[in-house]
Amino acid sequence: MAQWCYQSQYSCDDTCRDPSHWAALFPSCGGLRQSPINIVSSKVHVNSALPPFDFIGHTNTLNITVENKGHSAHFHLPQSVRLTGGALPGHYRASQFHFHWGGNGNPGSEHTIDGERFPMELHIVHIKEPYGTLAEAEHDLAGIALLGFLFEESADDHPHLDPIIAALGRVQNNGSTTVIPNFRLSDVIPSSRELHNYYRYVGSITTPGCEQAVTWTLFHKTLAISSRQLDAIVKQCRFWNGQPMTNIFRPTQPLDGRVVYRSSAVKPLSSAFHLWFCFLLAAALGTTGLIH
Template sequence: MDPNHWATQFPKCGGLRQSPINIVTSKVHIDIALSPFNFIGHTDTINMTVENKGHSAHFALPPSVRFIGGALPGHYRAAQFHLHWGGNGRPGSEHTIDGERFPMEMHIVHIKEPYSSLAEAEHDTAGIALLAFLFEFPTSGHNKLYSVLTLLLSLSHEGSTTVIPNFRLGDIIPAAKDLQGYYRYVGSMTTPGCEQAVAWTVFHRKLAISSRQVSKNK
């Protein structure tokens, strides 16, 4: 279904706080209350299950992967992460910065404790926290991410799954100390039902992905 028509079936998709957005840097307000993050479990080694959800692949994360800080209340445990990229050589990030769209975007979905599901958390305006990372093309790609993207080729059918052994989230994203700058706004999930209970964090720092890695998984 065309996203422009989501609201006919999912009324929340017609809300006033819908994501993604274009971040206009000239209109951004500096908030000194936006504190650093403290990542927990990002260096733990896990066997990660990946499932083809039809519209994307979801990489399941254990509840031991979590964070505190970032000017958000309480502890947030990870549920999954997923990727957005374009086809036919087009950039595919969901968020844009001053109108610029980036090659790829990664979202790590977290649920505020003690909620056990997104359905429970959506009733809290800070119940869901999404950490967003934008990717750019450098001279070479991210080797650890390459192995993740390569496995996506085996997930050709909706509902199919595979396992990535010996995975560490810290091999893909930088340590929290290297992610001091970020944008924060309150918005929604970017797929139906578009729950408007998401505290979005879009990090300033861009991650590396080569054009070969992205094209390999179209």
């Protein structure tokens, strides 16, 4: 079977199949619940039943393996990193995280917001318990929970991305691996109290076979990356055919009648503010004769 590839590879090597031809090799890639999508903010439905997440093991210090998979680099996570809440139907164990980026100064996120593509996107892949592998979870419509984070360019470096960039430089070729010692996922993504606001929709894996078994969560809060770090990331790795690993994103797919939801969660009141508010409320009720 012919190899699949991104458009940037296909432009140099027409022996592989670019995203517009993935469905010919992998029928699910032509399904009606494909990802990524363009999120039109004016058409999003607010859903008050989307609560915050509970992250487990995100602050643990880990030694994680990084592997060049030929199409991207995977950062493998242990099963002690877990996820609950967020209206997910069960408990989910982390599998790996990876990034999607552009090249030559072009943005490379997979999801877009109101047509805007962001510089880079982080995906954290979780598998529903009790499944042991991604292949097992793909047969459950809610078997995979994918967390997406969009990056925005900032004047300052992200303080914890340089070890990731260095690791990518050690896995330049397909199949090569390395280890990042003393890694904490909480160094890369914000704490759960900053992640109450997110988009939610049902979709698919964004690479072949495009299995439609994903509950997608795309957080409103963006992550920072400097132009120096972004330039460094896109220059580190090579595809399976030896070409530079750039523009590793699938174009957005039709919504096909799906609804995108937005959580209505708000930041919890601080204890001081809560006491102050209760005092004012009691005073107001007292002046109206409702408190005796």
